[in-house]
Amino acid sequence: MNRERIIILGGGMAALTTAFELTSTPGWEDHYEVTVYQQGHRLGGKGASGRNHERFDRIEEHGLHLFYGFYDNAFSVMRRCYEELGRPAGAPLATLEDAFEPHSLIVFEEQFEGVWQHQPLLFPRNSEPPGLGRKVPTPAELIPIMLQFLLDLFDAQPALRGGSEARSRPLGVGLRVLRRGVAGLLASLRELVAAPAEDLVAVRREEVLRRLLAWSAAVFRRCERLLARQPEIRSAWAAVDITLAMVRGMIADGLTDHDDVDWLRLDHEDFRAWLRRHGASEASVRASTVSGVYAGAYSAGREIGAGTALHWTLRMLYTYRGAIFYKMQAGMGDVIFAPLYQVLRRRGVRFRFFHRVDKLRLSADRRRIASIEMGRQIAVKGGADYEPLFDVKGLPCWPSEPLYEQLVGGEALRASGESLEDWGSRFPDQEPPLVLEDGRDFDRVVLGVGLGVLPALCEELVADANNPRFAAMIREITTTPTVSAQLWIRDDLRATGWHLPSPVMIPYAEPLDTWADMSHLLPRESFPEPGGPQSIAYLTAAMDDDEPPPIERSAYVGHAARQLERVRALTAAHLDASVAHLWPAIVKPDGALDRSRLHAPASIDDPLAFQHFSPVQHPSDRYVLSPRGTTRHRLAADESGYENLVLAGDWTLTPMNLGCVEAATMSGIRAAQVLTGLPIPMHDDWLRGRPRAPASIPGPLYIERGVNESTSPPYDARSSVMVAALLRADPRRLRDLCARHLGLHEDRVYIPLGPSVVFYAQDNRLLSAIDAPGVVAERDFGFLVPVAICERRGGRLEPIAVGAYTPYLWVDLGAALVGGREVLGFPKGHADLGFDATATGRLALHVDAWLPPEGGGASTPWRHERIVEARDAGEGASETSLLDALRASHDAAWLGAAGLDARAQVKLLGLAAECLRTGAFTMVFLKQFRDAARREIACYQAIVEAPCRRIGAPRASARLPRPIELSVSRRSGLASTLGLVGEGSDERMRLRALAGFYMELDFTIGVGEVVAPRSSRASRALIA
């Protein structure tokens, strides 16, 4: 049987998870042949570690790595891997439980009046084993859990002071007040949020929000004086304040309304801004608990998308199994990548070390990856497979440097001092290049290298005008270098002057804002006893680029060496300036670390030089950031745009979207799902049902010309101001309009909801599209027909959504004219648009468009005419009752006559209520292009539906205080096509709106779906 040849480029967590899940499917070996290509001598990428045999087999990491207790997918992969590995009982790290030790103490650092203070928090444990996760609670279910967690957190703190005696010591007064308050709030809210799916309708939601806000204000008033005095209380208050802001935000932004949450929709806003918007105080937003989220994602001083950060925070705090953190009991390479390598190799996966991927080349039609060029860095003696692991105290480990004795010319490599993991290595390739070809050497490719190196490897893909999403992904998702240092200290933790238990500390002073005590690793290393180090400190943080990061290999030469010096200098400065607060017993009188307390052989002058520093050696190792507004540019595993290219990495679109092992694992599972077409389980896969771009592209490719191009959805509109006027319309005209424009599909029927249309005017200040950088300010004015979207099922009409059909739309910006028109089918015309509106004040809107002359000769010019004008009718103008307005917008009798039976109408009411509550509805377009030869036929015609969704709660939303009066040019044909009901002269129709609304909001219009295509042949037939 012909097996499909899958090649995996890179051997990080994502790539190896892909291989692991693919080869976990029954009978995989009958279907696939899997080969992993890896630059240099080891797997692991950003998580790689090595043993330095020359330096007592010490563990040298790329950076500090911890597992969070909520890593259900990563723990699940590793649990299955350890089970299959089957190490004998008593062997080092025989089981997952041996390999990961729970850790519960996080020490946050807070500056009060310029002085750092420890804010230790001991996170409560639970008895759930990691990696055997049950279902993740829905946001609504999380609310009581979040409040209960605060109580558990308060209760866990006395244990920090040690022993049972401390446990019985009463909490401080302030903490007691807070605790009592949270307990009361929990009791009163529990009932309100108990069955949120049905119960959190608008009224109840407002009630919960009101209570939460009132409660925060009252407690803050009561604790204010204590807060000023007791730093301990300030942190506790910040925890309460932030928790309540998250709860309020989740309710107000409608996250609690559904079990399936789209976290991406909050990502246009920074997490801190989101917390502020939902009532968190500035002090709390700046507190270390929030800064810790940023520092943990290497984003101190940067922004993170609110949805991504919120989802991460909720998972991290409220869904961990066992403990909040797990510390690996050896290097990450030893604990994760050696077992994965051993299991995969045993299963039959092939590994090609020392293979550096240099270029991916496209086929002539740019649909497939045609070839892959690789540099072969060095050969293995006798053409054998490289055996990458060696034994340290009974544990298979990766060495920090290659096992030279296996390599042809290994001694020359050693003598050169060059690293084959350095992207700019000066060591010349020892073997001729290798070119793998589509169909000959591979059938499908998994791109598992880090994001930072893609611009160099994927030049052709980035330049492919037919696949702008790939270029947008590379352009928008950013990375940062990191700084990491490991110190081996002669003193044990207590003797350094640190008086708390072994911590993970975050965020502390920059440039190395994170410290973890890793002394538990000493028994795994081979330092002499006595005389060896007694404790180990890992320090890490993000750093800024001090030079534009080189991309091409030739430009990278020397970069890693310069960065190594920089990391050394930053660490030295940090140890001079900032460690007295941590380790007061091992500093000199001036507060600088006494370097003689660092372990080093006597022969070394400066013991600091003996410690380990980790710069970014390779662009692939740069940490992937999640700034606001960028997750929408991520591509999922099956969205590369090329038929034979699958994506895997922490930079892809996953349910996590934040640089971490769990995200990498999830991306690997997704890649394996795409490769096999099997529903391989993924925990917390809230993206599962999301529509995705097809893997293979049907039809001819769109030819990009670079300028004047249409842009693609999703379109995000931020800071938009909108005025809408509900107008009475003739029902027969409306029905006729829907039938003529939208009657292309026998089984999909669009019925006007009532005898009314909406005139709307939008001032979109920041509008962006997926495939174009930046934003434009665009005004959109038009008419909407609210419709029930129904399917014909067994002779009945079944409503499936509430929609808005757009028969007319004007913009005032040339670029806006093409954007959306060509893709979704917005019927855009160009006009001068006047917009002057406030929620309470004056209203003046107009649409001035060019109209052809009525009659007249060939030389009669077109006229620029005011086709629509809207003003407020002024003080004292009589109002239409809201009931009348409602009747016109939703008419049961009219819907009945249109064929919707009672059951369908009840369902429709539910859909309409849902739409009002969530601000989500379907936009309906008639997309068409006129035939070149016969003007009466369309060469393309389709009905396109696209989801439109409000993002978050509107910033302002009000019914306008005074009626709106419209005047519409009759010559424009609008009044007759839409059936507008009004009065006035022959020239202009005057009409009074039934109701007018003002809103300030953000919204997004998603990818469209063609629900009723009609080929040119079919439309010709219809006309005939």
Ligand SMILES: Cc1cc2nc3c(=O)[nH]c(=O)nc-3n(C[C@H](O)[C@H](O)[C@H](O)COP(=O)(O)OP(=O)(O)OC[C@H]3O[C@@H](n4cnc5c(N)ncnc54)[C@H](O)[C@@H]3O)c2cc1C
């Ligand atoms: C300093 C630091 C600390 C971190 N700490 C944590 C933590 O505590 N907890 C946590 O969960 N996450 C942490 N992360 C994030 C985590 O390490 C990453 O999210 C994860 O390892 C990414 O895995 P990946 O497979 O997507 O990419 P990578 O690990 O980058 O894998 C890419 C692979 O491709 C290979 N490769 C690259 N270029 C080529 C080429 N041209 N040819 C051949 N092979 C190539 C690389 O060598 C590597 O094997 C940290 C990251 C950093 C940088």
